[in-house]
Amino acid sequence: MKKLLINAKVIGCFYVESPAMRMLLKKLQVDNYLGLVAASSVIRPGVAKSGMMREYILRYRFPEKRKNAHPIMLDIMPETFGVMVYQEDIIKVAHYFGGLSLAESDVLRRGMSGKSRSQKEFTKVKEQFFTNCLNSGKKPPLIQEIWKQIESFAGYAFAKGHSASYAVESYQSLFLKAYYPLEYMVATLNNYGGFYSTELYIHEARILGATIHAPCVNKSKNSMVIYGKDIFIGFVFLQSLKLKTSQRILEARNNSTFKSLNDFIDRVPISIEQIRILIKINAFKFTGINKRKLLWEAHMKIKKVIFKETSVTLFKTEPINYETPKLLSSNLEDAFDQIELLGYPLCSPFDLLSENLSNSFRAKNLQNYNTQMICIEGYLVTVKKTQTTNGKQMFFGTFLDLDGDFLDTVHFPPVAEKFPFKGKGIYRLKGKVIIELDSISIEVTSMERLAIIEDPRYADSRKSQRPKTKKTN
Incomplete structure (x- = not known):
């Protein structure tokens, strides 16, 4: 189980199989239940938006980084190294850092998550937070930074109990996959999968033997x-x-x-x-x-x-056998x-390409090419569309290479506009290898979808319908 978690071999497992979660698990190198509980909440948009996801990963992986935490924040949230991860952390920070009563802290939490009944009451509590911090001698830049974290984090956070219950489901599914891999994948398929299409779970079962x-x-x-x-x-x-x-x-x-x-x-x-x-x-x-x-x-x-x-x-009458x-x-x-x-082939999709691949790059070797430009082919699994802060579209892609291993790609707005995705198929990807905390991705600079062979079921009939060219003397 620990090996599955550390290497993010979690396809089919509840809540942790998405590309974003797989990348987070690789960066965190989680190998136990409590780490999985925190990861289930860290992946939420609030932590990322507050800028504290990366800080949490660094503090989790490298103990010396924990000294970057403010002493009060570290004292309030020692389990998460001074980073707000769970929804109730808002109440803790508002109470112990901002000097608000528990009732006032809950007003702040509800207001941040859009559940406040009175905007006037929320504004009053916010002003009290700043006043209390200034009166206790805290510097304005620090107050502003903590408030910014609270503000961006609050509306999208999980309560710890919620994260813990999700992690129980994830851990149970990981256990089943570790000890009964094929049976578990069959059960996943019969439950019509999860994040991915049936084809990927078929692929995963094949990879498992x-x-x-x-x-x-x-x-x-x-x-x-x-x-x-x-x-x-x-x-x-x-x-x-x-x-x-x-x-x-x-x-x-x-x-x-x-x-x-x-x-x-x-x-x-x-x-x-x-x-x-x-x-x-x-x-x-x-x-x-x-x-x-x-x-x-x-x-x-x-x-x-x-x-x-x-x-x-x-x-029983003898069947009539026709001469065929x-x-x-x-x-x-x-x-x-x-x-x-079925919607997909049971052979490798690379077998259907109209050209032979001469490229030797594979996902398993990319760790040797950090910051280098490479060209590699991948079969598209899924695409996530998102927006930059200035409203432009960018994408995160997930592909399978010729060996069946995952390739994760980043498509920034200029590249996304010039080289759009064109549906299911195999793409030739060119870009720079980026390795960050054991997570490998390709920053794509160009992309093209490769052609597949002509459908052989109809090739003969099409040939017979083509007009014959006249011979010239």
């Missing part, structure tokens, strides 16, 4: 299911497959597994549209028959719209079928 299989009529259930290290995607994740169809499959399979396509058609009432989905996703892979041939046979044996409920017969032409399919065709029916 699982073999991912497309839905199978003999192995899959409605939800994800695991057999040892084999994870079979559930029918519910198949786009356009009806719930009634999957229920019929499971009911028929209660008696015995399916032996062939003919056996399946005899036992499961299904339309041609629905069986096409199953065949295209390779749900009949166990037959060992090419899926193009299976599609041909299905069209011959099932009426297009109307189909009857199956009935038990005393004697020799048909072939490829792994690349499978990948495009998966994109169509």
Whole structure:
């Protein structure tokens, strides 16, 4: 568990899996529950806005930095090294630093969080805070600095009890991931994930040692299911497959597994549209028959719209076998079928690029290139849009490199405007490597989305439709 926390290997874990939280965990090097409680609140906008997030990280990592804290603040909040982290810290600072009564301090807290019933009462308490600080001999610049921290922090803070309860959930999920990694990822997928898309949790399960299989009529259930290290995607994740169809499959399979396509058609009432989905996703892979041939046979044996409920017969009739032409399919065709029916390929997305990558840079080696310019390819996972203080848009990107490791990027306004994100895909990123307290990011200077191969399922038909060029003498 400690290893997962320190290295921020927390994908799928409650509240701590977002890119921002992963970067914070790397910077803090948290390895225990109490550190996780503080991290759950430090990530809140208030601490960052007050400028104290970085100060907290430095004081947490380097004890000698704790002397930077004002003695009174350090005495008030020793656990957080003199930094306001929890909502109740406002009351402590207002009471012990500002000399307000506990009732007045709570008025200040409620006013900061927008819950004050009387603006007049809040203004009076604020004036009293400054008066008390001046009367006790505190310097105006210090008073202004503490007030600025309170003001920017208060509206976005967690109470310590809130942070503690979040950290309990995070810690429990970390325990399960540490000791039951594949089972935990299956449970996460069946709960429809968290911060990220299904594709990333599939990727994480593969990184943890699982073999991912497309839905199978003999192995899959409605939800994800695991057999040892084999994870079979559930029918519910198949786009356009009806719930009634999957229920019929499971009911028929209660008696015995399916032996062939003919056996399946005899036992499961299904339309041609629905069986096409199953065949295209390779749900009949166990037959060992090419899926193009299976599609041909299905069209011959099932009426297009109307189909009857199956009935038990005393004697089983021999199926009619039609002579079909020799048909072939490829792994690349499978990948495009998966994109169509699942929303993502089960192979590496880098396998679909139209050009070979010659770049040797990988995320795991970036620690050797601090402040250097590099070029690296990454598969886009998620983007966070934010605004600078002057209102311009900038972005934080999260990518996967060719090895499946995370790349975190920063796109400042000039670059964000000139090189915008163009949707899902693989991007060639150029920029400067920035390493700060064990957290590595790339400050992007340029970016382009790379082209993927032509869809092989339709390439032949497009070629046949192209006009032939006339020969010239």
